[in-house]
Amino acid sequence: MNALFSQFVNLLGALLLLLAFAMISQRRILSLIHLFTLQGITLVVATATVGYLTQQPHLYLSAAITLLLKVLLIPVLLHRVIDRLNVRWDVETLINIPTTMLIGILLVIFAFNLALPIAQLSSSIARGSLGIALACVLLSFLMMITRAKAVPQVIGFLSMENGLFFAATAATYGMPMVVELGIALDVLIGVLILGVFMFQIREQFDSLDIHHLEKLKEN
Amino acid sequence: MQALFFVLGIPLLGGAVLALFGHRDRAMELNVGFSLGTFVAACALTAQVIDGGPLYAWEREFYIDALNVFLVALTAFVGLTTAMFSRPYMRVERDHGKMTPPRLRLYHSMYQLFSFTMLLALMTNNMGILWVAMEAATLTTVLLVSVYRTAASLEAAWKYFILCGVGIAQALFGTVLLYMAAEKVIDAEGGALLWTNLDAVKTQLDPNIITLAFAFLFIGYGTKVGLVPVHNWLPDAHAEGPTPVSAVLSGLLLNVALYAILRCKVLTDGALGSPLAGRMMIGFGLVSVVAAAFLLTRQKDVKRMFAYSSIEHMGLMTFAFGLGGPVANFAGLLHMTVHSLIKSAIFFAVGHATQKAGTQLMDDIRGLIKVNPTVAWGLMLGSLAILGMPPFGVFASEFLIITTAMREQPWTTPFLLLALGVAFASVFARVQPMVFGVTTLKPLAHPPALIPVFVHLALGLMLGLYIPPYLDAWFREAARMIGG
Numbered sequence: 001m002n003a004l005f006s007q008f009v010n011l012l013g014a015l016l017l018l019l020a021f022a023m024i025s026q027r028r029i030l031s032l033i034h035l036f037t038l039q040g041i042t043l044v045v046a047t048a049t050v051g052y053l054t055q056q057p058h059l060y061l062s063a064a065i066t067l068l069l070k071v072l073l074i075p076v077l078l079h080r081v082i083d084r085l086n087v088r089w090d091v092e093t094l095i096n097i098p099t100t101m102l103i104g105i106l107l108v109i110f111a112f113n114l115a116l117p118i119a120q121l122s123s124s125i126a127r128g129s130l131g132i133a134l135a136c137v138l139l140s141f142l143m144m145i146t147r148a149k150a151v152p153q154v155i156g157f158l159s160m161e162n163g164l165f166f167a168a169t170a171a172t173y174g175m176p177m178v179v180e181l182g183i184a185l186d187v188l189i190g191v192l193i194l195g196v197f198m199f200q201i202r203e204q205f206d207s208l209d210i211h212h213l214e215k216l217k218e219n
Numbered sequence: 220m221q222a223l224f225f226v227l228g229i230p231l232l233g234g235a236v237l238a239l240f241g242h243r244d245r246a247m248e249l250n251v252g253f254s255l256g257t258f259v260a261a262c263a264l265t266a267q268v269i270d271g272g273p274l275y276a277w278e279r280e281f282y283i284d285a286l287n288v289f290l291v292a293l294t295a296f297v298g299l300t301t302a303m304f305s306r307p308y309m310r311v312e313r314d315h316g317k318m319t320p321p322r323l324r325l326y327h328s329m330y331q332l333f334s335f336t337m338l339l340a341l342m343t344n345n346m347g348i349l350w351v352a353m354e355a356a357t358l359t360t361v362l363l364v365s366v367y368r369t370a371a372s373l374e375a376a377w378k379y380f381i382l383c384g385v386g387i388a389q390a391l392f393g394t395v396l397l398y399m400a401a402e403k404v405i406d407a408e409g410g411a412l413l414w415t416n417l418d419a420v421k422t423q424l425d426p427n428i429i430t431l432a433f434a435f436l437f438i439g440y441g442t443k444v445g446l447v448p449v450h451n452w453l454p455d456a457h458a459e460g461p462t463p464v465s466a467v468l469s470g471l472l473l474n475v476a477l478y479a480i481l482r483c484k485v486l487t488d489g490a491l492g493s494p495l496a497g498r499m500m501i502g503f504g505l506v507s508v509v510a511a512a513f514l515l516t517r518q519k520d521v522k523r524m525f526a527y528s529s530i531e532h533m534g535l536m537t538f539a540f541g542l543g544g545p546v547a548n549f550a551g552l553l554h555m556t557v558h559s560l561i562k563s564a565i566f567f568a569v570g571h572a573t574q575k576a577g578t579q580l581m582d583d584i585r586g587l588i589k590v591n592p593t594v595a596w597g598l599m600l601g602s603l604a605i606l607g608m609p610p611f612g613v614f615a616s617e618f619l620i621i622t623t624a625m626r627e628q629p630w631t632t633p634f635l636l637l638a639l640g641v642a643f644a645s646v647f648a649r650v651q652p653m654v655f656g657v658t659t660l661k662p663l664a665h666p667p668a669l670i671p672v673f674v675h676l677a678l679g680l681m682l683g684l685y686i687p688p689y690l691d692a693w694f695r696e697a698a699r700m701i702g703g
Contacts, residue, residue, distance in 0.1 A: 117427045164391050172399045179347030186354040204370045213374040216455045
């Protein structure tokens with residue numbers, strides 16, 4: 001039974017990775033938010049499963065916080081932001097999706113290699129999970145680099161947080177509660193600040209294109 | 220115990236009170252008052268630690284020893300003087316219409332909360348809370364940098380948020396790895412993220428995990444230190460925010476980030492038994508010193524120029540701690556102290572100068588000596604001090620760092636000397652006409668706050684000539700603890 005559950009955690013990890021790839025290639029802002037919500041749900045299920053498997057009740061609490069924050073609160077905020085900014089149906093022009101995907105695959109290989117010596121030492125349930133988490137972090141990083149609009153960049157930032165959270169859950173059965181609460185608070189405040197910024201950027205530049213934000217140069 | 224409570228409680232309360240009343244006429248004095256309270260509490264805490272040695276509080280979640288107590292005192296002190304400087308500065312900004320009442324409220328509230336997050340980061344014993352506090356410090360400063368709501372300040376704040384957010388996310392991954400390594404040695408109930416616990420078992424931590432953890436922690440917190448190549452946010456944030464914010468960013472936040480790296484380095488050295496962490500710090504530190512010195516020569520904006528100078532000096536400190544050993548560590552700590560004092564003094568003087576000239580472009584700031592001799596002398600002496608002229612403290616610490624480098628890593632000496640020389644030539648050449656050139660400017664309406672500038676410079680001078688015995692003992696104790 002336990003073996004089955006730890007396989008399930010691995011499956012959820014794979015799902016997380018798949019969603020990260022989907023995000024990289026997704027052009028529509030609305031779909032990006034849906035993907036982000038899905039990632040949050042995956043994370044909640046994974047956290048709860050690990051909690052059940054290791055008999056650590058505090059993981060249920062952290063699953064509940066994730067549910068509240070990443071499945072309900074942040075997506076709702078993002079929906080409101082794109083509504084008010086009127087970018088709900090925006091489609092971003094992404095050049096070279098195949099190349100980006102290839103770079104993504106290379107990043108995954110790199111992440112797995114980096115995590116390999118540690119995964120072998122690890123006694124925790126899901127050995128591959130650390131590699132998967134690192135890969136998710138790097139893929140989100142890639143997404144932030146390739147995107148030119150503010151909203152997708154913020155979603156990339158949040159999905160990076162998801163990868164980190166998965167690492168904390170699967171590799172160490174969650175951080176101490178006070179730390180987890182602190183991280184959740186930081187993320188929430190960060191999203192609020194970024195949301196406010198998006199309105200101000202729009203007001204200043206009449207656009208959410210980050211290419212306008214390249215006036216300050218090193219010269 | 221009580222002192223520690225007040226050190227954290229006063230700025231937190233200040234943040235809340237000023238969020239409500241921060242736009243009132245007396246808010247600037249209130250801001251100074253809260254900072255003064257924090258400083259008094261920090262002094263009491265310091266006295267307590269000098270008397271009774273390292274102390275724990277609140278189920279060992281807080282830990283004060285020689286290394287962080289002097290940084291707490293320094294942070295509270297510079298926090299106070301910056302609040303004093305900010306009083307006339309913000310008056311002028313308000314009269315110019317750049318600071319509306321809501322903005323003043325945001326500014327004052329965030330100023331206090333920023334102090335709170337830094338003090339929390341310094342005093343916590345929990346590596347996870349350290350991360351949370353660093354991230355919170357980023358969030359508060361993002362709001363401070365963007366307070367003018369101009370296009371440039373928004374750009375700077377956005378860049379700052381995204382870059383430091385990504386950077387600090389790496390540090391969180393490093394913290395997770397650290398926790399993972401610790402859990403194998405310390406059982407889950409035993410507070411496996413508490414630094415003192417980790418320090419006690421550091422030789423048993425798994426070297427593979429710790430190597431990777433340190434790499435992530437170093438890059439993560441290094442982004443906040445402003446090490447090249449992850450420094451891009453720093454000049455923008457310094458140049459576009461209000462000048463008091465530039466002063467606390469350079470003088471305090473960078474120190475706190477470097478402090479986080481030092482804590483991680485102690486653990487890594489213990490776990491690996493090899494100088495890997497030190498080597499990384501030497502490498503990145505040296506690259507930062509050299510790159511910043513050359514980038515500095517191309518600046519036109521006075522605040523950007525001194526921001527690059529901060530990168531240079533943070534690089535030098537990182538380099539010193541990388542060398543390790545009692546002398547280099549001592550020099551690094553001394554450099555941390557004098558750099559904070561003198562760089563914030565420079566920003567105070569620069570703040571008054573730019574307000575007077577109405578621009579931050581160095582070509583347009585001329586002849587300060589005629590308009591306001593005291594500001595001019597503050598800027599001139601501050602620049603000479605930061606460039607390492609004797610008898611200021613920077614000279615003493617740089618001398619110690621370079622002589623140690625000559626002995627330990629001789630190949631680095633020419634690079635260091637070249638970088639310091641280039642920085643000297645370019646900064647001095649820029650500051651000289653700003654002070655002595657010909658001008659038609661008129662004096663400011665509000666009298667500038669000069670006490671902070673000259674108190675800082677006097678302290679910087681004193682540390683170059685004479686280090687009080689208790690401070691010396693602290694530095695030695697902290698240097699021994701960092702080891703290397």
